[in-house]
Amino acid sequence: MSKIISICNQKGGTGKTTTTVNLSSSLAELGKKILIVDSDPQGNATSGVGINKNELEISVYDLLLSKVTTKDVIIHTVFPNLDIIPCNINLTGAEIELVGAFSRETRLKRALDEIKDEYDFVFIDSPPSLGLLTLNSLVASDSIMIPIQCEFYALEGVSQLVKTIRLIKESLNPRLMVEGVLLTMADYRTNLTAEVIGEIKEYFKEKVYKTVIPRNIRLSEAPSHGKPINYYEKTSVGAIKYMDLAKELLPEEYGSKLLEINDLRKRDASVGTMEEGQ
Template sequence: MGRIIAIANQKGGVGKTTTSVNLSACLAYLGKKVLLVDIDPQGNASSGVGVNKGEIDQCIYDVLIDDVPVKDIIVETKVENLHIVPATISLAGAEIELVSTISREVRLKRSLEEVSPYYDYVIIDCPPSLGLLTINSLTASDAIIIPVQCEFYALEGLSQLLSTIRLVQKHLNKNLTIDGVLLTMFDARTNLGIQVIEEVKKYFQDKVYKTIIPRNVRLSEAPSHGEPIIIYDPKSRGAEVYLELAKEVIKHG
């Protein structure tokens, strides 16, 4: 069975999609078979690996709401070993429609069961909320990666995320673990970034990844070319650090 990892934090703009796309591509580059699941209605992970959302008939919405088998909507990407389950804006309605659906919290888990044996890793890019799409992702996952942006309010909102994780562990998925907390968009020129690292390490201790993702302009350019950093600029610092992260994730199991 593939290891299923959700990239989650209900705070917006902390680097969830950048991490989902580039961790997935780096795991694939290291020879792992990877399925990236885009469950964020913005669909940025899909365009980030080159999917033209205008050409997509069915997406994760149809899996969650209309029971379309997930294998029918998997798309190959230009990265060898990396496939994606895309999302389009139609997914925006799913949060409300799921409320009245039977087994609403376990729909993603059940649909991934049929494909996860064919992959080494399934990486889920969650939306910036703690609604049913994120709950479905945490219920389906073995582990969670929490990206935390190195900024003043870094820890704000994390207690809400942690209590959601505890609720999911108690009622829906007792096997869910925190694989790690990932510090993102670090700027070595500011004292603030260093203070945030200390604060996050004090709180999460050995759960913080050794790899810290710096601000890197190539990482922010790559999505507009529909390419993960390992293809867009393999020699950049951004590519180096996401490769380091992929190796750390592989070491965890």
């Protein structure tokens, strides 16, 4: 049974697109059929899987405006088991064009209902805002994954996002739940990372994933090569961590192999400077 997950945080720079691309690719490597929906006008998830967003003839913009069918706009990437509904800057206009449209909040949901059973997971890369595009993503989703950067003011704006999720659950999508909270850009050489992890765990409790994504040069480099991290540098710490996260989403298959967060912290501390180097 397919699961649709929005990867969302109204705050930019949290690793949202990085997570969308690399978690999707890791699950695809594990044999799961994956669809990425790029719903961020920047189109970085699109270019992150090797597609030139400037050469697209149709995109998620056309899908939301009901100009094409869902199957028309899906692109099969060069990476096995990984498809994408691409995006480019045209999507910026959709916020305005959809304001007066009929059933404006459910456009993406109806589009994904056509094909969701063909995939194990659908991941929606949402824009860093709480506008109409994000609303469409959340209405279409079964759950939301919230990436939070391990830096000062990490929880800034999260309470508003949680409030929005609650309102959508009450009025538009009763099945919506928080899938989990992902800690990103961790640097265990600083005391701040440990403090932020403590704050986030206290706020979200058991919803925090065991896997923590470190700062990693290879993760930063991979998008410029149009490759997910497991195809760009499979042995890097970033690739290993996103594979850990992928397995965490498959507890029935990999649950016994997952490390507790304290073990992860010890392992990360042991690689120290290697996190930046690899």
